[in-house]
């Protein structure tokens with residue numbers, strides 16, 4: 001049996017006692033990136049994504065394992081470098097979070113939406129801090145190699 005087949009619509013994880021099925025996660029991620037793809041602001045940094053179904057699959061898996069689910073596909077995530085080169089900044093982040101929270105309200109129960117909002121805000125803050133560190137290191141290296 002391939003690893004992909006270990007997940008089905010009833011597979012579920014719990015975050016602080018709130019149940020998320022794999023289907024809950026995939027419907028949020030799917031609806032969110034359909035919005036991103038056509039969003040006038042976010043479609044600009046997301047132009048690096050050419051295979052949207054693949055991106056949605058990777059990101060569904062990302063949130064599934066972030067919520068404590070068992071990994072079921074091979075994936076290595078490198079969000080800090082990718083976000084830096086996508087032009088990550090505060091304006092994009094607040095727009096991203098608004099759209100994401102809107103999607104959570106549309107697709108989930110209020111309790112599920114609330115907990116995922118909190119987690120996404122924390123991750124957004126973490127990404128901002130790590131992006132600033134990466135920026136300093138990267139620009140410092142570039143400066144040294146240009147001397």
Ligand code: HEM
Pocket residue numbers: 045046047048049058062076077078079082083086087088089092093094096120121123124125127
């Ligand atoms: C809490 C907020 C966010 C979270 C949790 C998040 C999470 C992620 C993750 C896990 C990936 C996959 C990384 C990989 O494949 O190694 C990704 C990819 C990406 N993110 Fe975000 N992201 C957030 C906000 C943003 C924002 C604000 C932008 C706008 C610049 C952005 C732009 C992108 C792009 C363009 C990619 C795809 C890169 C590529 O594969 O070409 N993300 N994101």
